[in-house]
Amino acid sequence: MISVILVNPKYSGNVGSIARVMMNFGFEELRIVGDKNIINNEAYMMAVHAREILDNAKFYKTFDEAIKDLDFIIATSGARGGDRNLKRVPITPKELADKILEVKGNIGIVFGREDDGLRNDEIDKCDLLVSIPTSEKYPIMNLSHAVAVILYEIYAKKVENKFLDVNMREASKEDKELLIRKFNEFIDKNEKIPEHKKELCKIIFKRLVNRAFISGKEAWTLMSAFK
Numbered sequence: 622m623i624s625v626i627l628v629n630p631k632y633s634g635n636v637g638s639i640a641r642v643m644m645n646f647g648f649e650e651l652r653i654v655g656d657k658n659i660i661n662n663e664a665y666m667m668a669v670h671a672r673e674i675l676d677n678a679k680f681y682k683t684f685d686e687a688i689k690d691l692d693f694i695i696a697t698s699g700a701r702g703g704d705r706n707l708k709r710v711p712i713t714p715k716e717l718a719d720k721i722l723e724v725k726g727n728i729g730i731v732f733g734r735e736d737d738g739l740r741n742d743e744i745d746k747c748d749l750l751v752s753i754p755t756s757e758k759y760p761i762m763n764l765s766h767a768v769a770v771i772l773y774e775i776y777a778k779k780v781e782n783k784f785l786d787v788n789m790r791e792a793s794k795e796d797k798e799l800l801i802r803k804f805n806e807f808i809d810k811n812e813k814i815p816e817h818k819k820e821l822c823k824i825i826f827k828r829l830v831n832r833a834f835i836s837g838k839e840a841w842t843l844m845s846a847f848k
Contacts, residue, residue: 637667692726
């Protein structure tokens with residue numbers, strides 16, 4: 622179970638947008654450190670069809686209470702450190718996605734306040750720090766956007782190419798060989814193509830087909846055109 626934890630969020634619209642993003646990427650538990658009044662009509666309006674996440678949100682008076690039952694806690698921050706502040710040396714969301722699915726137990730991803738983020742003492746209580754690479758011209762992201770980026774990376778790693786599965790059979794080696802042969806016949810019969818270019822066309826097409834992840838249906842459709 623991965624929980625999204627918001628520490629003293631200030632804007633209801635952000636909370637609603639975060640609920641929507643959570644549902645987009647398959648996350649269900651929202652924990653909020655702060656007042657229940659943050660969930661109001663504006664939050665529900667921004668959540669759209671993710672109202673149930675707001676309805677089931679858990680509220681805590683302190684940060685310690687919100688994380689006490691978690692086995693692994695991830696802090697997020699736009700303020701990155703270096704040799705002078707080793708506590709703020711982060712990993713990227715992509716690196717987090719590569720590691721988080723191997724972590725056992727209950728996990729919390731903590732997001733700080735819109736104005737000044739997480740405090741040092743809060744980050745100290747976390748096991749890992751994540752920061753999103755952004756332009757130096759405007760490095761700090763909107764809270765809901767930051768949540769979206771991190772949850773997307775985790776979800777994309779989890780499903781990988783499965784979300785593209787639309788019951789299409791990948792073209793077999795025989796499908797590809799037949800397609801290439803039909804293309805070569807088409808090229809040989811085309812009198813408008815200069816002879817010195819025909820061999821080059823055949824090589825390029827073969828490489829394109831072997832690089833592409835085409836389906837059997839796509840291969841046979843192209844074959845019918847070349848016929």
